[in-house]
Amino acid sequence: MRMTQGTFSFLPDLTDKQVRAQVEYALDRGWAVSVEHTADPHPRNVYWEMWGQPMFDLRDAAGVVQEIKACKAAFPAHFVKVNAFDSTRGWETIRLSFIVQRPAQEPAFALERQEAEGRTIRYTIGRAV
Amino acid sequence: MNQPTAPAMIRDAAQRYKAGVMPYKQMGYWEPEYVPNDTDVIALFRITPQEGVEPEEAAAAVAGESSTATWTVVWTDRLTACEAYRAKAYRVDPVPGTGAGTSVPAQYFAYIAYDLDLFEEGSIANLTASIIGNVFGFKAVKALRLEDMRIPVAYLKTFQGPPTGIVVERERLDKFGRPLLGATVKPKLGLSGKNYGRVVYEALKGGLDFVKDDENINSQAFMHWRDRFLFVMEAVNRAAADTGEVKGHYLNVTAATMEDLYERAEFAKELGSVIVMIDLVIGYTAIQSMAKWARRNNMILHLHRAGHSTYTRQKTHGVSFRVISKWMRMAGVDHIHAGTVVGKLEGDPNVIAGIYDTLREAHTPANLQHGLFFDQPWAGLRKVMPVASGGIHVGQMHQLITYLGEDVVLQFGGGTIGHPMGIQAGATANRVALEAMIQARNEGRDIWNEGPEILHQAAKACAPLKAALDTWKDISFNYESTDTVDYVATPTPA
Numbered sequence: 001m002r003m004t005q006g007t008f009s010f011l012p013d014l015t016d017k018q019v020r021a022q023v024e025y026a027l028d029r030g031w032a033v034s035v036e037h038t039a040d041p042h043p044r045n046v047y048w049e050m051w052g053q054p055m056f057d058l059r060d061a062a063g064v065v066q067e068i069k070a071c072k073a074a075f076p077a078h079f080v081k082v083n084a085f086d087s088t089r090g091w092e093t094i095r096l097s098f099i100v101q102r103p104a105q106e107p108a109f110a111l112e113r114q115e116a117e118g119r120t121i122r123y124t125i126g127r128a129v
Numbered sequence: 130m131n132q133p134t135a136p137a138m139i140r141d142a143a144q145r146y147k148a149g150v151m152p153y154k155q156m157g158y159w160e161p162e163y164v165p166n167d168t169d170v171i172a173l174f175r176i177t178p179q180e181g182v183e184p185e186e187a188a189a190a191v192a193g194e195s196s197t198a199t200w201t202v203v204w205t206d207r208l209t210a211c212e213a214y215r216a217k218a219y220r221v222d223p224v225p226g227t228g229a230g231t232s233v234p235a236q237y238f239a240y241i242a243y244d245l246d247l248f249e250e251g252s253i254a255n256l257t258a259s260i261i262g263n264v265f266g267f268k269a270v271k272a273l274r275l276e277d278m279r280i281p282v283a284y285l286k287t288f289q290g291p292p293t294g295i296v297v298e299r300e301r302l303d304k305f306g307r308p309l310l311g312a313t314v315k316p317k318l319g320l321s322g323k324n325y326g327r328v329v330y331e332a333l334k335g336g337l338d339f340v341k342d343d344e345n346i347n348s349q350a351f352m353h354w355r356d357r358f359l360f361v362m363e364a365v366n367r368a369a370a371d372t373g374e375v376k377g378h379y380l381n382v383t384a385a386t387m388e389d390l391y392e393r394a395e396f397a398k399e400l401g402s403v404i405v406m407i408d409l410v411i412g413y414t415a416i417q418s419m420a421k422w423a424r425r426n427n428m429i430l431h432l433h434r435a436g437h438s439t440y441t442r443q444k445t446h447g448v449s450f451r452v453i454s455k456w457m458r459m460a461g462v463d464h465i466h467a468g469t470v471v472g473k474l475e476g477d478p479n480v481i482a483g484i485y486d487t488l489r490e491a492h493t494p495a496n497l498q499h500g501l502f503f504d505q506p507w508a509g510l511r512k513v514m515p516v517a518s519g520g521i522h523v524g525q526m527h528q529l530i531t532y533l534g535e536d537v538v539l540q541f542g543g544g545t546i547g548h549p550m551g552i553q554a555g556a557t558a559n560r561v562a563l564e565a566m567i568q569a570r571n572e573g574r575d576i577w578n579e580g581p582e583i584l585h586q587a588a589k590a591c592a593p594l595k596a597a598l599d600t601w602k603d604i605s606f607n608y609e610s611t612d613t614v615d616y617v618a619t620p621t622p623a
Contacts, residue, residue, distance in 0.1 A: 003373035007306040008568055010336055010560045012590060018568070025571040043375045046303060084306075090491040090512070093296045096306035096571075111370040119359055123366040123401065 001108045003041045006081055006099040019068065019082070019100055023061045026084035026096055032056045033064045034085060035071045037078040041107065043125065054085050072101045079103065142207075150201050153189035157212065158198065161185075163219040165242040171279040172260055173502045174239045175224060177272040177445055187270055188218035188239035194264040196243060216243045225617040236445065238276065238502075250287035253413040253460045261448060272446040278455060279503035286508050288459040289417075292424035294511025295489065295536050298463060301403065301429070302338065302375045307567045308535050309338045310559055311379075313518065313542040317343035322352050326360030328552060332545055333368030333376045335556025339538065340364075342381035344408045344435035354384075354393055362400040379406035379431040379464075387415060394422055404429040404463075409453075410436045413460060420461030431516075432462040442475055442611050449612070450480075451500055454487045458513050466516045470532045473520025477610035478532060488513040489536055500614040514538060522601040523562045523594065527580025530566055539563070549600055554593035561591045 008014060014022070026033055033055050036048035051071040058064055064082075072080050080101035083094045110128040113121045138157045139145040145156070153159065165171055172195070178187035192198075196216035197206070220240040228235030249255040265273050299305055314320070314328045329340045340361075348354035361378045369376045382393035382405050390411070397405045405428055407419050416432065423430040440447035450467075457465050467484050468476035483499030489512045493505040517533055518540035529539055541559050548555025565587035570576050576583060588595035 001371065001373070004336065005303060005374055008564050010557065010564050011568060011587075018572075021572045022568070025573075041373050043303070043369055043373050046300075091296060093300060094305045097303075098306070109370040109373060111366055118355075120400065121359070121363065123362070125366065125370045 001106060003079070003099075003102070003106055005041065005043070006097055008098045013102070014098070014100065016065070020061050020065050022096065022098065023064045023068075023082065023084075027059055027061060027064070029084075029086070029095070030088075031084040031086045031095055033058070034083045035067055035080065036083065037071055037075045037080045037101075039078050039103075041079050042109070042127075048079075048081065051080075054083075068100055076101075077103045146202060146204055146207060148202055148204070152186055153193040153198065154186050156189070156193060156198060156202070157215055158192040158196075158218055159185050159189035160217040160219055163217045163242060165219070166244075166281075168245040168281045168283045169242040169279075170245065170248065170256070170260075170281060170284060171503060172241050172243070172275060173277040174241065175272075175274040175276050175445065176237045176239050176270055177234055178237070179269055179271055182269055184221045184223075184235075184237040184239070185218070188221050188237065188241065190267065190269045191239060191264055191273065192216035192218040192241045194267050195241070195259050195262065196247060213244050214247060216241050216247075224615050226615055234271070240502075245281060245283055248284060250284075251289070251417075253417060253456050257413060257456070265446075274444065274446055275448045275452050277449065277500065277502040278452055279505060280455060280459065282506055282508045285459065285506075285510060288510065289420060289424060289461045290458060290510035291430075291461050291463045291513050292420055293427075293429045293463045295514050296512065298429055298514060302377070304338060304375070306535065307563055308530070308533070309514075309538040310336065310556075310563060311339035311341055311516070311518070311538050311540040312337055312545040312556070313341045313343050313540060314346075315343075315542055315546050317346060318349070319351050322356035322360040325352060325357055326364040328546060329361050329378055330364035330367055331552035332556045333365065333378075334371050335545075335553035336372075336560030337376075337545065337556045338374075339377045339379060339404070341379040341431070341540065341542075342406055344381070344383075344433040346381055347383050354382075355396065358393075358396055358400055358402075362402060365402070375403065377403045377429075379404050381406040381408070381433075382419075383408040383411055387418060390415065390419065391422065394419065394426075394428070398426050398428060402428070404431055406431040406433060407462075408433050408435040413456070416457070416460045416462065423463070424461070429463045430461070431464040432457060432466070434466045438475065444612055444615075449500065451483050451487055454484050454513075455505070458488060458507070458510055462513060463511075464514050464516050464538060466518055468515075469517040469519055469521050469529070471521060471525050471528050471605070472517070475611060477613045479614050480610070480612055481532065483614075485515050485533065485537075488515050489534075497616045498614060500616075512536070516540060518542070520604075522604060523559050523597045524581075524584065524601050524604070526562045526566045526584060527576040530570060531577050535567065544597070544601065547600075548593065549596050550593055555597065558591065558593040558597035561587055561594050562597075 035051035038048040084096040086095040108128040112124040222238045224236040227233040380397045441450040468481040516538040522544040545555035
């Protein structure tokens with residue numbers, strides 16, 4: 001399966017040039033870019049591992065692209081995503097987040113069902129075996 | 130204004146409180162020298178006075194009937210601080226394009242200020258019982274429309290506001306940087322629970338974030354609510370497992386009584402839904418109750434504005450949707466249907482811009498072109514996610530993003546379910562078109578002009594998008610808007 005989290009998962013994987021264009025868009029708005037990676041793309045896994053801190057002081061796209069490359073090289077079998085954080089009052093949250101690397105074989109999820117009273121079913125999304 | 134004017138306010142108390150009937154102006158409801166306090170509620174009415182009623186008297190009458198007055202003088206006013214409790218009409222402007230020299234009867238914009246103490250804290254019901262109470266049936270005016278309101282920060286702070294808000298909704302769903310995508314299940318009436326869930330599953334698996342119950346899906350003979358909720362949650366969870374994404378379905382909990390509403394909402398929560406839905410017709414108090422329930426239970430609250438066009442659409446009488454949007458942000462909903470500009474339902478671009486700003490901005494500055502008469506700080510009330518729904522399709526993606534921005538739910542119901550290759554393909558077409566357009570916008574391309582070309586290029590790698598564009602390429606709804614802003618641009622001194 002193709003995991004479809006992130007802003008551009010339904011498009012063909014972004015090229016380096018396309019990634020750089022999105023980074024420039026974020027930097028132009030004063031957002032801080034950060035890189036995260038994980039082997040566990042569960043939809044409720046909100047805390048991927050941080051590749052260092054958000055690059056608050058890095059305003060140069062080339063530098064950001066270097067960090068993305070370094071993270072991908074260090075974790076070739078992980079998902080890697082790029083986040084852009086907006087610290088403006090009233091937002092103070094991520095404004096853009098997209099996948100820049102996927103493992104060759106993406107893990108699939110399975111749905112476990114536990115039957116409860118009144119036809120209710122309790123669902124758990126787990127890793128398919 | 131060169132019209133005969135009735136004598137101004139009577140200051141002598143003995144004269145003022147003599148039994149009998151006197152013009153509202155004389156009673157003190159017209160005070161042109163009044164300067165509103167920061168804590169006043171201000172209402173802007175569009176008044177069409179009856180023949181022979183001068184505009185200041187009509188404005189004073191509206192102020193009177195929406196605050197303390199009755200048709201005759203009452204001595205019991207003197208037991209109160211009545212000068213403070215009286216609403217004050219303090220400004221009347223002719224509406225451009227009406228009155229002498231036009232074919233339209235004269236209309237006036239009247240500014241009326243209300244003391245903060247006239248209103249119960251945190252109660253839309255109390256606010257509206259004054260502002261749109263008896264006064265709308267008042268004989269002295271032919272027609273009356275509430276165009277806009279300035280809600281003081283002091284009063285806003287007594288409201289909870291949206292239980293979740295745009296920022297937290299996105300964090301919970303883990304979806305950033307693009308509009309969310311939805312669809313309403315069709316046909317809206319008649320499907321069984323099992324067949325209904327099939328539509329939900331296909332649409333979510335194909336790439337939508339949300340599917341939605343329609344406004345009139347409650348608990349009918351063909352599908353009772355529990356059955357719908359159970360099948361729908363199977364579909365939502367299956368789609369989440371298949372895609373690795375958080376998915377949702379707005380379960381409509383609208384019902385006959387508040388007890389039924391709570392029962393349905395509790396069941397939706399128990400099943401793990403991230404969102405529930407209500408209809409505007411349940412009323413302001415029920416909406417506020419559900420807002421508090423949603424905040425308590427970590428649920429997103431979707432509001433379908435069923436019924437609003439009965440009073441928001443006509444320009445001369447009713448309540449503008451700008452005002453409804455303000456009230457709903459205060460009452461506390463997370464989503465509200467707010468117009469598409471390009472779809473099948475009413476929506477002038479300027480009016481829609483005013484509504485979207487009202488829902489989403491931390492501070493909405495006065496903007497007459499957008500129908501916003503007042504600066505409106507929002508005092509930290511969370512942002513409401515507008516929903517664009519009704520006759521929109523994938524070929525309009527560039528127009529939708531240009532008009533509506535990215536903090537919006539775009540709902541393509543027919544445009545998903547009516548896709549020639551099936552529901553999943555319809556959903557995929559929408560999602561690919563959306564992501565391609567956001568990518569292009571972020572790359573600095575002029576999507577307004579290059580939009581069709583961007584869609585064409587994206588369709589090369591996506592057969593469902595190509596089929597969607599071929600099916601709906603010529604569909605548009607170009608009718609003149611009914612609700613537009615009456616505003617004459619005045620040149621600003623350089």
